[in-house]
């Protein structure tokens with residue numbers, strides 16, 4: 413009877429459990445999770461803060477998930493080291509858990525630069541349920557917040573704080589917010605909407621120092637920006653980014669770059685050791701190489717592929733790419749692949765922009781194949797475009813129709829429709 | 837397992853599938869009330885596509901290995917074990933639009949509130965989905981497909 417051990421029980425870990433159980437109903441499965449109740453939707457922690465979701469809604473699998481899948485769930489326990497020769501995991505409490513197949517699904521941790529005053533009361537990172545609960549508890553008394561980092565996590569927590577009535581200043585080091593997934597036009601549209609909602613956006617700046625309150629030095633009272641300007645606040649949220657939690661494999665045979673390197677079967681360089689999710693560097697089909705892609709859908713897909721392979725059913729990871737969808741500040745956005753290429757002249761770029769409806773659509777093509785998709789407000793046909801992109805379809809014949817309002821499956825040449833889609 | 841199949845050659849592009857889907861998923865289930873009185877007006881989960889001379893109806897295919905289920909951020913999009921259908925739980929949905937991004941058919945829409953998504957539920961509980969039952973030209977049919 414096979415013995416599977418999984419460290420980390422979020423998107424990747426849960427999907428691996430489901431895949432293993434699909435193939436092998438009898439092997440023993442143990443998950444080790446630092447978080448007490450790990451089966452929640454991490455992206456929903458902002459909704460918990462805003463009040464849109466309660467804990468019950470956040471559960472992405474029900475409370476009986478582990479029992480139903482006959483999994484030994486060691487929750488509230490941290491794995492501290494690995495012995496890959498004798499095949500066991502050492503827990504913080506000293507216990508050892510032996511394995512035949514191991515999955516590392518430890519995800520990421522927030523990156524926190526050295527900032528003077530970062531130890532003060534009221535400074536938060538924002539990546540887990542406990543952060544959201546602690547933050548929520550402080551909001552009754554808080555009026556002003558500074559969010560450091562205008563990426564996806566920063567924008568999501570900003571919206572939640574605005575909904576709770578706080579005045580938020582968002583500080584971004586780049587010259588625009590969401591710079592990794594939007595171009596200048598799209599970023600400006602979002603920034604406008606955020607400013608209408610009352611957010612102050614400061615770009616090209618960072619926080620160099622966190623100040624205390626005059627009456628209480630240990631509590632946050634404000635920040636000093638790199639230009640010397642002071643902003644008063646009661647809360648600072650550091651949302652600069654996440655880095656892979658690779659510490660468990662350091663000093664072992666498992667090869668890492670920035671994340672753990674995996675092949676298309678989610679195998680690491682050590683036998684019987686797999687990795688998936690934010691901790692792994694898996695294949696990106698746009699770049700044609702392995703990259704960090706810290707995204708929930710990819711963590712689930714990678715976890716599923718790992719689970720199948722661990723249980724003996726061969727499955728190949730098709731590859732992923734940057735793919736974000738955003739719902740914040742009332743504007744639906746989908747951004748896939750290369751939407752803002754560094755050398756735009758090497759690409760063909762199609763755009764259409766209707767400022768009154770705030771509809772903006774952009775496709776980036778290379779050799780008549782789609783390599784980037786950016787859609788604001790009119791997003792419902794995104795999946796059809798993504799399918800063309802994944803299949804590297806030559807779109808030359810219907811290029812102009814791609815951005816039209818009634819683009820759809822009927823736009824595709826019949827022969828293409830028949831090869832891409834079994835039906836319709 | 838039964839699935840809805842579109843017969844392109846019989847579709848006349850009349851759009852009755854959209855009308856009956858809207859009514860079926862309205863609160864009143866009454867065509868006049870659904871279109872004139874309900875606010876927000878319910879949406880159709882089937883989409884008529886016309887690109888003359890071609891027309892056909894598109895709705896969720898309840899895919900094997902459904903990309904929307906693998907991608908869902910909240911666990912709202914799930915395969916129903918007993919029927920094999922891909923069903924959406926609006927209570928759980930966080931409206932993140934991730935499923936819209938990955939559905940190769942473009943079969944998922946924002947619902948009328950624009951807070952969650954909506955898609956074909958095979959008229960769960962009905963013997964015959966409303967679009968199939970009301971297509972005047974047999975362009976939507978139920979077919980047995982292997983599970």
Ligand SMILES: Cc1cc2nc3c(=O)[nH]c(=O)nc-3n(C[C@H](O)[C@H](O)[C@H](O)COP(=O)(O)OP(=O)(O)OC[C@H]3O[C@@H](n4cnc5c(N)ncnc54)[C@H](O)[C@@H]3O)c2cc1C
Pocket residue numbers: 419420421422423424425444445446447450454455456457458489490491492517518519520538539540564565568657660688689690691706707708709711735736737909932
């Ligand atoms: C606020 C926020 C919003 C987001 N929004 C989106 C979004 O809209 N779309 C999107 O695609 N992605 C989003 N993400 C990213 C997404 O949440 C991650 O990509 C996803 O959670 C990765 O899953 P994972 O299983 O790889 O790791 P994680 O979810 O990071 O889980 C790892 C788990 O392992 C545990 N662990 C780590 N080390 C150990 C150890 N040594 N011992 C025991 N347990 C351990 C951790 O405690 C954690 O429970 C968002 C993230 C945040 C924080």
Ligand code: SF4
Pocket residue numbers: 895896897898899902903904905922938939940941942943944955
């Ligand atoms: S919504 Fe789209 S991806 Fe999901 S099952 Fe239906 S057709 Fe497939």
Ligand code: SF4
Pocket residue numbers: 907908909910911912913924928929930931932933934935936952953
């Ligand atoms: S919009 Fe709803 S159903 Fe779709 S992926 Fe997000 S949470 Fe899941």
